[in-house]
Amino acid sequence: DIQMTQSPSSLSASVGDRVTITCRASQSINIYLNWYQQKPGKAPKVLIYAASSLQSGVPSRFSGSGSGTEFTLAISSLQPEDFATYFCQQSYSTPWTFGQGTKVEIK
Amino acid sequence: EVQLVESGGGLVQPGGSLRLSCAASGFTFSSYLMSWVRQAPGKGLEWVANIKQDGSEKDFVDSVKGRFTISRDNGKNSVYLQMNSLRAEDTAVYYCARVSVVVVPAAQQPYYYYYYMDVWGRGTTVTVSS
Numbered sequence A: 001d002i003q004m005t006q007s008p009s010s011l012s013a014s015v016g017d018r019v020t021i022t023c024r025a026s027q028s029i030n031i032y033l034n035w036y037q038q039k040p041g042k043a044p045k046v047l048i049y050a051a052s053s054l055q056s057g058v059p060s061r062f063s064g065s066g067s068g069t070e071f072t073l074a075i076s077s078l079q080p081e082d083f084a085t086y087f088c089q090q091s092y093s094t095p096w097t098f099g100q101g102t103k104v105e106i107k
Numbered sequence B: 001e002v003q004l005v006e007s008g009g010g011l012v013q014p015g016g017s018l019r020l021s022c023a024a025s026g027f028t029f030s031s032y033l034m035s036w037v038r039q040a041p042g043k044g045l046e047w048v049a050n051i052k053q054d055g056s057e058k059d060f061v062d063s064v065k066g067r068f069t070i071s072r073d074n075g076k077n078s079v080y081l082q083m084n085s086l087r088a089e090d091t092a093v094y095y096c097a098r099v100s101v102v103v104v105p106a107a108q109q110p111y112y113y114y115y116y117m118d119v120w121g122r123g124t125t126v127t128v129s130s
Helices: none
Strands: A004-007 A010-013 A019-025 A033-038 A045-049 A062-067 A070-075 A085-090 A102-106 B003-007 B010-012 B018-025 B033-039 B045-051 B058-060 B068-073 B078-083 B092-105 B111-120 B124-128
Touching: A004 A085, A010 A019, A019 A033, A019 A085, A019 A102, A033 A062, A033 B111, A045 A062, A045 B111, A070 A085, A085 B045, B003 B092, B003 B111, B018 B033, B018 B092, B018 B124, B033 B078, B033 B111, B045 B068, B045 B078, B045 B092, B058 B068
Parallel strands: A010 A102, B010 B124
Antiparallel strands: A004 A019, A019 A070, A033 A045, A033 A085, A062 A070, A085 A102, B003 B018, B018 B078, B033 B045, B033 B092, B045 B058, B068 B078, B092 B111, B092 B124
16 A cells, blocks of 8 residues: 655644645655645545646645655645645555645644 | 535444445536545544446455445435444544546556545544444
């Protein structure tokens, strides 16, 4: 199985900050990497697919990059509604696997 | 409106069974691969199973193989998860998700298929406890 490791596990940031989250795969996954946002008590929501493609309706302050084994989710200017947990997920091979999550909290 | 609505969760004793249902609306259900994903209390997300558009191919995470089955009824726009021999570690919120795909021509193979889960239900809670 492909293991996905996110860092950091949590971070504190202020509104307006630039935030980056890293996701590493245990083997090369090309660009088969998706990012999701989840708020407490809610279902996940896809932000980025195929490593860098922005899902329709997602604000342009979100961006994704990377290929192979290392990927990054960036939020250019953190907004109050962005405080949530973020997960990466590989769809290179089944079992599809998720990172453990990164909780973005208010400083 | 594109929507997925799960049902069928509840409290069950270890060793028991439950059947989860997911009703889809607002899109051509038969055109999409469908997934089940679960989330144990306070934990991360775990992909559980996929089923192809025509139901011909199914895939499961190892921890549920032989205990869970996935099926779909394209006439009823629904996907199901039959869970048998339930264990305490199956306790989770179970989400149904639609899987979309981006198909990209490739140099060394016919195509790349980039899958992602773009529509999610609100989830149904399964608790396995005596």
